[in-house]
Amino acid sequence: MASESLISHPCTVCCQPTTMWCSRCQNAWYCSPDHLQSDWSRHRRECVAINASQQSNMIATPPPVQQQLITVSAILFTPEDDHSRIVPVQCRPQGSNSQGICPMPLVQNLFTESVPSTIILTQGLNGEPLRFPLHIWYCPTSLQRGSPVNRAIYRITSGAAAKPWCGPVIVLKFNGSRRQGYADAGSNDLPALSAYFLAYK
Numbered sequence: 001m002a003s004e005s006l007i008s009h010p011c012t013v014c015c016q017p018t019t020m021w022c023s024r025c026q027n028a029w030y031c032s033p034d035h036l037q038s039d040w041s042r043h044r045r046e047c048v049a050i051n052a053s054q055q056s057n058m059i060a061t062p063p064p065v066q067q068q069l070i071t072v073s074a075i076l077f078t079p080e081d082d083h084s085r086i087v088p089v090q091c092r093p094q095g096s097n098s099q100g101i102c103p104m105p106l107v108q109n110l111f112t113e114s115v116p117s118t119i120i121l122t123q124g125l126n127g128e129p130l131r132f133p134l135h136i137w138y139c140p141t142s143l144q145r146g147s148p149v150n151r152a153i154y155r156i157t158s159g160a161a162a163k164p165w166c167g168p169v170i171v172l173k174f175n176g177s178r179r180q181g182y183a184d185a186g187s188n189d190l191p192a193l194s195a196y197f198l199a200y201k
Helices: 033-043 140-145 151-156 189-201
Strands: 071-075 087-093 117-123 131-137 168-176
Touching: 071 189, 087 168, 117 189, 131 140, 131 189, 151 189, 168 189
Parallel strands: none
Antiparallel strands: 071 087, 071 168, 117 131, 131 168
């Protein structure tokens, strides 16, 4: 009695039962070398060689967890608006929470003229230290070139600033003096910002 293989898979090309596979990846089945050759242009993109010595020690692990974006409230000053607005800003976590690395705010779309620069405001009115420092994002190209004056900043400074602010400005609020994350910014942060904009030269 002839022994028959109990393994039988359909050929990738013609669906005929077969016991032959691609010897490189052992994931595609072919009934003949001709069918492997005719399917090679497609199969080569998915064919990954198996290393027999590693295969026995291989443990399937799930892909790394994609960290969720964090959303916080920020204060947006735009050249075309007379008032600042509270807007949501998404932040991408960097590293693990235990590393204490501040998330990266995704604000680049607000700055079309150049890459934004930042200032960290640690003092409020009369030089008092801010318990929650403010992170100011602005466009240095707009400031240097004298783009349209930011009307919202002009309004909160009553036009008394020594140098007018130009271009968009967005302000995030750190969640503490260690600056490891952000909290929601709000209208109670405007006096410290107004004092900074007035003093800026």
